[in-house]
Amino acid sequence: MTSAEDSITRWFAERSRLDPHRFPIGIGDDMAQIRLSPDASVLVTTDMLLDGTHFDLTRCTLAQAAGKAMAVSLSDCAAMATAPLAAVVAVAMPQGWGPEELKEIHAGIRAAGDPFNCPLIGGDITVWRTDRPFAITVTMLSRPGSHPPVRRSTARPGDIVCVTGSLGGAYPRRQSCAPGKGRATKDDGRRTMDEAVASGVYRTMRDTPYAIHDRNDPTKHLTFTPRVNEALAITELVPLNAMIDLSDGLSSDLTRICEQSKVGAVIESGKLPLSDQARRSPDPIASALNDGEDFELLFTLTADNCEKLAAAWTHPTPITSIGRVTADPAIRLQSPNGATAAMTPSGYDHLCRG
Template sequence: MIENKNQSRTSLEQLGEFGLIDHLTANFPTQQESTIKAIGDDAAVLSFDKDEKTVISTDLLVEGVHFDLAYSPLKHLGYKAVVVNLSDICAMNATPTQITVSIAVSNRFTLEALEELYEGIKLACNYYKVDLIGGDTTSSQTGLIISVTAVGKAKKEDLVYRNGAKDNNLLVVSGDIGGAYMGLQVLEREKQVFLVNPNNQPDLDTYDYIIERQLKPEARTDIKQLLKDLDIKPTAMIDISDGLSSEIMHLCTQSEVGCNLYEDKLPLDPQFISTCEEFNIDSTTMAINGGEDYELLFTISMEDFEKVKANPNLSIIGHTTPKDEGIHLITRANTKIPLKARGWNHLSNESGEN
């Protein structure tokens, strides 16, 4: 058979992470009655019990793409690897219960190094009360690769998907945003200084909060109970891993709604703001495009405004609109500009359009 040397080749960067997933899985129909929700949300949903649903999500962390061991301690990395997966379970309004961990390592890693990694995994398991129930290890020629699968549970009526937002819902976010990205900028700067002068010891005390947001984030397992106590059922939910702008667009696209996001309502930590000023970069740009905050973004009915407005854990940052009105950022000057998804693109190794 003669090889066709004129075959067109499509780069992965062209598709982007979500485009690639959609492309590769388009022809995989569900075949089991127990599969309630497969690919397309923060986690899969399985049903083996009439009252309680099983929720599953998996993620890869690759050295040189998702983390740099020059400033990521292995213990912190193990903890973070668990957290980023538990966050997806939380984004379904579910409770994480188990994880599996698989790693691929090159021969430059010692047993002691892997013990440090697993000590961080253990700390996360103990803190979040999840069980490590399996995994795999293999060799790697490209450094360290970590794959974690998280399992969770929720009652059918409690589950929240990305596609349930309605027109005139309130857009709410937990915690504050942008800190993890600015923590990364500080670490990258100090790495460059160290490469020039290895004797230089960085003073990172003034950046402790945002660096912790990057190296040791936390999953918002508390939000499910908080909302239940407030008697609120979100209409749609997603976690903020790839940047607020990207996640808003995912939620709006799947819910077929538009959105107005208000610049003056964004919850920003003072340390984040001062670091943006030091780097001479716009805090709003960093807040809506920086990723890895692992906060939860969700929509609620307008009738729930009074329940949320004074809660210190939650911020109302906008509202949904009819789909044809589009997705916009309303600036402090009351200018309406189209919101662009410039969050993290896992396939380009840099920030860009998703």
């Protein structure tokens, strides 16, 4: 089952008619690749984050939100094992915002980009003339590492499916999210869930079981480290066949690899590396499959290369093999007793109107 977002992305791709020599990678991957000369290319991606959808300025600082916007784009560099070069950032600011807010946004961008030697090199500032929420768009450039960019569309039957880190509970998003209603400042701290519910801002969360662990760890989706260094290190050790970063949830992002590669997969639920937040949720496996915003890497490689990687990997970020790619296009979840069930993409769909 294809999400609405993936359907329209495919519609765009089918109509783009890009020259593959000039644009070796076009619409539909984590970044597009532009060939500059026979030996040189640059990759580009853009992401817009909205107050009320991707962060909530009543619960986080402006610097955290801007840092997340940078980190999300850095994660797309990681998804293709490319090295970040620079970013330009455009902001739409609510009425009344000015230099103070822009300095806070700048601090967040620097904090996220500096560890990856990824400077801010330009951008745009706009201010709403009516009551509208904050939006920030990061456009990121990268270059290939020492190996070609790893695509979504080149997984092969027999590959092992691996993930970095742990999954679930980063930011269980509501498909219907209350719009932004102001913002916290550096001195406000975060409101308790009770305060937020009393204020009406979190009325859409009242009945969700995730409200509890969201309160316990409200910042994971704001403080993750994009797996740029891990991606470059992995591809130094072994060739990967396909990769994506986990932004919308394993069930949705694995579906993207499988559909674009025209393969299927069997994921073993007992092997999923559950985050502490997922373990505390009512359904830890569903949390790991569907919550999204893990920003870990999901990749496939041959069984031989998986063994080589496991033997050579000394980085502190764990890598876990969770299943295998199949020629059968179905995507299935296998429980420890061997029973299998269809796994449908149930992560975040940006075009869901629910």
